[in-house]
Amino acid sequence: MDRQSMKIPYLNLKDINLRHQEVLKNTFNEVLDSGWYILGKSVESFEREYADFSETKYCTGVANGLDALILSLKALEVGQGDEVLVPSNTYIASWLAVSYVGAIPIPVEPRLDTCNINPDLIEEKITSKTKVIMPVNLYGQAAELEAICAVAQKYGLFVLEDNAQAQGASYKGKLCGAWGDINATSFYPGKNLGALGDGGAVTTNTEALDRKIRVLRNYGSQKKYYNEIKGVNSRLDELQAAFLSEKLKFLQQDNTERNKLADIYNQELATVGDLVLPQLAEGATSVYHIYQIRTKQRNELQNYLTQQGIGTVIHYPVPPHLQQAYQELGYRKGDFPIAEEIAETCLSIPLFPGLLEDEQAYIVQTIKKFFR
Numbered sequence: 001m002d003r004q005s006m007k008i009p010y011l012n013l014k015d016i017n018l019r020h021q022e023v024l025k026n027t028f029n030e031v032l033d034s035g036w037y038i039l040g041k042s043v044e045s046f047e048r049e050y051a052d053f054s055e056t057k058y059c060t061g062v063a064n065g066l067d068a069l070i071l072s073l074k075a076l077e078v079g080q081g082d083e084v085l086v087p088s089n090t091y092i093a094s095w096l097a098v099s100y101v102g103a104i105p106i107p108v109e110p111r112l113d114t115c116n117i118n119p120d121l122i123e124e125k126i127t128s129k130t131k132v133i134m135p136v137n138l139y140g141q142a143a144e145l146e147a148i149c150a151v152a153q154k155y156g157l158f159v160l161e162d163n164a165q166a167q168g169a170s171y172k173g174k175l176c177g178a179w180g181d182i183n184a185t186s187f188y189p190g191k192n193l194g195a196l197g198d199g200g201a202v203t204t205n206t207e208a209l210d211r212k213i214r215v216l217r218n219y220g221s222q223k224k225y226y227n228e229i230k231g232v233n234s235r236l237d238e239l240q241a242a243f244l245s246e247k248l249k250f251l252q253q254d255n256t257e258r259n260k261l262a263d264i265y266n267q268e269l270a271t272v273g274d275l276v277l278p279q280l281a282e283g284a285t286s287v288y289h290i291y292q293i294r295t296k297q298r299n300e301l302q303n304y305l306t307q308q309g310i311g312t313v314i315h316y317p318v319p320p321h322l323q324q325a326y327q328e329l330g331y332r333k334g335d336f337p338i339a340e341e342i343a344e345t346c347l348s349i350p351l352f353p354g355l356l357e358d359e360q361a362y363i364v365q366t367i368k369k370f371f372r
């Protein structure tokens with residue numbers, strides 16, 4: 001194919017799922033034929049499989065990743081007036097969950113190299129109101145979970161991992177989504193383990209917490225029409241659970257492919273222009289949910305790549321503290337300069353299972369051409 005005329009989307013979800021079209025269609029038929037669509041065998045099996053995958057004792061499926069975070073905070077009894085330490089550099093869902101339960105998100109700056117929460121800056125943010133530290137394994141890379149858990153232990157705080165982006169990543173040999181007292185993940189279609197709709201899950205090793213999540217997600221009820229607490233409706237569908245069981249079989253393979261693609265970018269782009277490439281913390285692995293590069297010429301590079309047919313995304317253009325939704329907290333530009341610098345310089349380039357060698361070569365060549 002003529003490299004001048006290539007069109008490469010940032011992400012091609014259709015092709016990712018069409019790789020499994022036969023098995024997904026059979027799965028749909030099985031669920032249809034079962035006549036049972038909410039909280040049945042498919043959810044139960046997937047929960048067991050995802051707990052095994054995560055190397056945690058328990059897993060409960062919920063409606064989406066944001067709910068997984070909200071219900072986790074509720075299970076930890078976080079509420080009005082409590083403080084939760086969150087990364088200043090994250091997707092806004094991490095903050096919204098905290099606000100939703102009436103608590104206050106307290107931002108902690110990231111390390112500029114890893115873009116993940118800086119464990120050395122956590123202690124100074126702890127007050128008598130702090131209840132939880134919420135590390136986010138951003139872009140697919142494990143945060144420095146050992147140091148974070150050590151601070152939490154020292155101050156008697158809970159750890160809630162937001163593991164929506166790092167299914168299968170690990171820190172010092174232990175999987176992400178298994179470090180926290182309780183851990184949330186998302187199966188939004190674009191995540192590494194993506195459903196064909198919304199979905200999420202909570203993993204934990206504590207039976208009492210798992211039980212709380214199970215009751216909360218289903219109207220506060222374990223036994224139908226008997227309500228122990230005021231719960232919500234946040235259930236993972238049978239259909240999505242059945243799809244996820246099939247897709248989970250390919251997650252490790254997909255993550256390996258993502259790592260191979262990342263290795264090629266790392267080699268090819270190492271000395272191009274002022275590009276800063278993803279850097280892993282010592283002991284951390286990444287499943288490259290996102291391959292994010294940084295440059296002072298971000299907007300120009302993005303425009304150039306668009307003209308050349310290459311899709312890119314900015315993760316994320318506005319950090320949560322500067323979002324209109326968080327005006328009430330009174331933060332200004334300059335308050336979290338590292339998060340702001342990342343927002344101003346970052347660009348995510350295509351990296352997904354099924355990205356062809358040819359296509360990646362074209363992306364590399366086009367980026368090199370821009371800086372020449």
Ligand SMILES: *Cc1c(COP(=O)(O)O)cnc(C)c1O
Nearest residue numbers: 064065066091093094164186188
């Ligand atoms: C996607 C995501 C969420 C929310 O997941 P949804 O399923 O979209 O609600 C939360 N945190 C992070 C870091 C995410 O990337």
